[in-house]
Amino acid sequence: MxxxxxxxxxxxxxxxxxxxxxxxxxxxxxxxxxxxxxxxxxxxxxxxxxxxxxxxxxxxxxxxxxxxxxxxxxxxxxxxxxxxxxxxxxxxxxxxxxVPAWQEGDITWIRGRAAWAAGRRTEQYASVAEVDALPAPPPGEGWLYAWAWEDEASGHVRARGFPRRGDGVVEDEATGAAALVLTARLRRSLVVRQGTGSVILTRFRDDGTIGIGGRVRVVTP
Structure with missing residues (x-):
């Protein structure tokens, strides 16, 4: 093994x-x-x-x-x-x-480009309730990042990620690349609440790169 x-x-x-x-x-x-x-x-x-x-x-x-x-x-x-x-x-x-990587307190950060995460389609829904009500996976093909504003003024988003690629991963609990794509399209930094309790932080930069940050916990040593 x-x-x-x-x-x-x-x-x-x-x-x-x-x-x-x-x-x-x-x-x-x-x-x-x-x-x-x-x-x-x-x-x-x-x-x-x-x-x-x-x-x-x-x-x-x-x-x-x-x-x-x-x-x-x-x-x-x-x-x-x-x-x-x-x-x-x-x-x-x-x-x-x-890909630059660094630590700020308990948050680990990397920085990448939206072009590196091609193929992930984002779709905005009218409410958090609509995102939460989606079946896993929703009908259709291809990577879907379903999202809605929780608080647009503060940049808080509710999202769910559906790879829909036929490999057994029905819903992705937390998807940094898709959050990067969404950040690039909205051109603003975000706090993304995804899945059952995950939190993804992003930082929009004018140079075309975007920071992705979050907490990491070791499950097995």
């Missing part, structure tokens, strides 16, 4: 919620892409990260069905894990490009 740890990423202030993430600290121990994909499918987390080089921040991100060039919750999670393990890694290197 390949050693891996489980984190919950984007937990609420009380430690509840958060999206489960599998992290394989010794990525080179599983060199074959086919073997990595098989493990990601077997474990069934929305994403699994293979840490290939802690010092360089080189990572491989996989859903149960495919590899991803960029994803928010895996990168926030692995940045927090590296810090907990004593690594001073300030840049992560998924296939999409260089």
């Amino acid at each position: 390949t050693d891996h740890v489980v984190l919950r990423v984007f937990t609420g202030p009380d430690g509840g919620g958060g999206n489960a993430l599998g992290v394989v600290p010794d990525g080179p121990a599983v060199p074959a892409p086919e073997a990595r994909q098989a493990l990601a499918a077997r474990w069934g987390y929305s994403e699994t990260v293979f840490l290939d080089d802690a010092a360089a921040g080189r990572v491989d991100i996989r859903t149960p069905g495919t590899s991803l060039p960029f994803a928010g919750h895996p990168l926030v999670g692995v940045a927090a894990w590296l810090r907990l393990c004593g690594h001073d890694t300030t840049v992560l290197r998924p296939p999409a490009g260089e």
